[in-house]
Amino acid sequence: MIIKRLVSRYLKPYFWKSEQNWLRLCRCQHYSTNKEIEEYLNIPVEQVRNFSIIAHVDHGKSTLADRLLELTGAVKKNSGKSQILDSLQVEQERGITVKAQTASLLYDYKDKRYLLNLIDTPGHVDFCNEVYRSLAACEGVVLLVDANQGVQAQTVANFHLAKSKDLTIVPVLNKVDLKNADPDRVCLELLTLFSIDPDTVLRISAKFGTGVENVLQEVIERIPHPQADRSKHFRGLLFDSWYEQYRGTLNLIYLKDGQLNVGDEITSHLTNKSYEVKSLSILTPAETPIHQLVAGQVGLVGCNMKNSKESIIGDTLHLKNVKVEPLTGFKPQQPMVFAGVYPADQAQHVALRTAIEKLILTDSAVTLTPDSSPALGQGWRLGFLGLLHMEVFCQRLEQEHGAEPIITAPSVTYKLKLKNPKLISTYGEHTIYLSNPTHFPNEKDVEEYFEPCVKGTIVTPTEYLGDVIALCVNKRGVQQSCSNIDDLRIMIKYFLPLSEIVLDFHDKLKAVSSGYASFDYEPLGYHSTDIVKLNIHLNGNPVEELSRIVHKTKVNSVARDIAFRLKETIPRQMIQIAIQACVGSKVLARETIKAYRKDVTAKLYGGDVTRRMKLLKQQAEGKKKMRSIANVRIPHETFISVLRK
Numbered sequence: 177m178i179i180k181r182l183v184s185r186y187l188k189p190y191f192w193k194s195e196q197n198w199l200r201l202c203r204c205q206h207y208s209t210n211k212e213i214e215e216y217l218n219i220p221v222e223q224v225r226n227f228s229i230i231a232h233v234d235h236g237k238s239t240l241a242d243r244l245l246e247l248t249g250a251v252k253k254n255s256g257k258s259q260i261l262d263s264l265q266v267e268q269e270r271g272i273t274v275k276a277q278t279a280s281l282l283y284d285y286k287d288k289r290y291l292l293n294l295i296d297t298p299g300h301v302d303f304c305n306e307v308y309r310s311l312a313a314c315e316g317v318v319l320l321v322d323a324n325q326g327v328q329a330q331t332v333a334n335f336h337l338a339k340s341k342d343l344t345i346v347p348v349l350n351k352v353d354l355k356n357a358d359p360d361r362v363c364l365e366l367l368t369l370f371s372i373d374p375d376t377v378l379r380i381s382a383k384f385g386t387g388v389e390n391v392l393q394e395v396i397e398r399i400p401h402p403q404a405d406r407s408k409h410f411r412g413l414l415f416d417s418w419y420e421q422y423r424g425t426l427n428l429i430y431l432k433d434g435q436l437n438v439g440d441e442i443t444s445h446l447t448n449k450s451y452e453v454k455s456l457s458i459l460t461p462a463e464t465p466i467h468q469l470v471a472g473q474v475g476l477v478g479c480n481m482k483n484s485k486e487s488i489i490g491d492t493l494h495l496k497n498v499k500v501e502p503l504t505g506f507k508p509q510q511p512m513v514f515a516g517v518y519p520a521d522q523a524q525h526v527a528l529r530t531a532i533e534k535l536i537l538t539d540s541a542v543t544l545t546p547d548s549s550p551a552l553g554q555g556w557r558l559g560f561l562g563l564l565h566m567e568v569f570c571q572r573l574e575q576e577h578g579a580e581p582i583i584t585a586p587s588v589t590y591k592l593k594l595k596n597p598k599l600i601s602t603y604g605e606h607t608i609y610l611s612n613p614t615h616f617p618n619e620k621d622v623e624e625y626f627e628p629c630v631k632g633t634i635v636t637p638t639e640y641l642g643d644v645i646a647l648c649v650n651k652r653g654v655q656q657s658c659s660n661i662d663d664l665r666i667m668i669k670y671f672l673p674l675s676e677i678v679l680d681f682h683d684k685l686k687a688v689s690s691g692y693a694s695f696d697y698e699p700l701g702y703h704s705t706d707i708v709k710l711n712i713h714l715n716g717n718p719v720e721e722l723s724r725i726v727h728k729t730k731v732n733s734v735a736r737d738i739a740f741r742l743k744e745t746i747p748r749q750m751i752q753i754a755i756q757a758c759v760g761s762k763v764l765a766r767e768t769i770k771a772y773r774k775d776v777t778a779k780l781y782g783g784d785v786t787r788r789m790k791l792l793k794q795q796a797e798g799k800k801k802m803r804s805i806a807n808v809r810i811p812h813e814t815f816i817s818v819l820r821k
């Protein structure tokens with residue numbers, strides 16, 4: 177008991193800091209012997225299968241991955257651990273996968289030993305970059321569908337993604353144990369929407385293990401082996417990387433050709449820099465050192481790359497001074513939402529930058545550009561694929577790197593066509609892109625505004641259709657199509673402005689449909705719009721980091737909402753505070769916080785002087801943490817809570 181407590185107090189925080197350390201700790205049931213390692217190396221390409229499990233959120237990907245790990249002996253059955261590949265603290269706390277994870281498994285089938293490289297992927301649309309990069313290292317996918325919920329928005333997106341990459345799809349219905357499961361209905365949906373023959377659909381319960389062995393066998397039977405040639409020179413696709421405290425950057429590589437040995441000199445095709453291979457390992461799923469990797473395999477390479485500028489996802493690695501044709505990499509998804517990230521104290525600037533750069537290594541979809549704010553100092557503008565992506569990234573910054581930055585209101589990138597010749601010559605072009613309200617030009621200097629739009633796919637039970645349509649209309653959506661999936665469910669497609677969906681659309685959709693509707697979207701480019709900059713003034717002084725870009729039809733309600741929330745979160749102070757939300761010189765909303773002196777020592781009835789001094793000192797320290805604008809002290813939490821939405 178005492179040992180358990182000591183471990184959880186002292187060791188756990190350390191292990192959380194490095195995801196790979198934590199992986200090792202929680203997966204240490206299985207140590208490979210030299211004999212087993214040799215087996216990995218000796219498996220012919222024809223007996224290798226590389227596949228991902230893809231599905232809508234919560235359809236059971238990680239649970240199926242757990243069963244596959246158990247079946248292949250990679251972890252012990254009934255080990256009491258679940259969601260083994262969801263190793264990050266944020267994943268376990270939120271119960272979602274945010275980072276794709278790989279496991280190399282050995283499985284005997286029809287007198288042959290197979291090497292199965294499995295990738296468990298996230299389901300949420302905000303982490304689609306993980307799915308994209310995972311599919312580049314696969315020849316096939318297991319498309320998992322909940323036999324109760326049926327086809328959902330991400331099932332549609334995932335199916336088309338796998339199809340576009342020419343991957344073999346093994347359709348699997350999960351959760352057939354549920355009372356309300358209706359596998360026949362879902363098979364019909366798969367037939368109607370994707371022309372999938374019902375006879376090819378497997379039926380399993382990942383939770384109870386029913387039919388799971390069949391999945392492994394069908395993966396072997398249906399998914400082709402990699403087209404890899406071990407006699408050629410080494411060529412590998414870098415498709416994931418992360419940072420480890422003592423070994424630096426580690427790269428996950430899919431070997432397309434040849435072999436790689438510890439000590440080899442390798443070169444990056446994109447940067448032309450060369451490195452010595454210091455370590456090689458396979459993930460079983462615990463990291464298992466190995467002296468050689470051969471074509472067809474997926475392995476971890478440690479070669480002292482420094483950061484995400486050297487370790488580029490989608491890069492081709494090859495032997496130094498050996499010319500090879502680069503592999504078709506893949507472009508990371510373009511970020512959709514941007515937010516300013518600033519250190520709470522400028523003294524933490526370098527530490528925060530290091531933390532952000534380390535985290536970007538594990539999440540290549542995040543973009544980083546330097547930025548500065550008159551109030552918050554030097555910082556960065558970070559691009560994310562969505563709000564959940566941003567929240568998870570910030571949570572990881574805090575949990576894995578101990579950083580607690582100030583994050584400004586998320587915004588999309590607008591396109592502006594300028595008409596003021598002076599501005600045009602300053603920017604050097606007619607059209608500019610901006611996501612930071614601070615740089616928003618005067619209305620008279622702009623000819624036309626454009627905003628990014630998306631095609632949203634919503635799958636909803638028919639009974640909620642009215643509410644879902646009302647929500648889309650409220651979000652300035654325009655319906656494009658509507659089709660029945662079956663008697664009970666409908667798929668509608670909407671043209672929607674991105675700014676309307678990034679913040680709370682998903683939550684609202686779940687609320688109006690009792691959690692049953694699902695949503696996915698794809699970019700549709702820029703479209704003409706009518707936007708303004710909403711400024712926030714405290715006692716007549718603008719607070720730049722609270723300003724935002726808003727559509728004209730929404731500006732009044734947003735102004736009232738922000739003014740109200742500021743009133744709720746800024747504590748009463750010695751002076752009266754006037755909060756104004758304005759567009760230009762026009763005030764759209766106003767709130768007032770009355771003056772007040774908080775006497776923290778009142779409860780002491782004047783008695784103990786030392787206690788009185790201590791309380792006053794604590795109060796003074798609390799004030800230091802606040803930011804002062806025109807004599808108004810704004811607590812750190814105010815920025816966070818007001819900027820959040």
Ligand SMILES: Nc1nc2c(ncn2[C@@H]2O[C@H](COP(=O)(O)OP(=O)(O)OP(=O)(O)O)[C@@H](O)[C@H]2O)c(=O)[nH]1
Nearest residue numbers: 233234235236237238239272273299351381382383
């Ligand atoms: N009854 C039943 N529940 C299941 C089954 N498979 C998974 N679940 C449950 O479904 C929930 C979601 O499972 P996960 O494995 O986390 O789903 P996921 O697809 O990995 O989720 P994300 O990675 O967040 O997209 C968990 O509560 C599982 O216990 C099944 O076969 N039967």
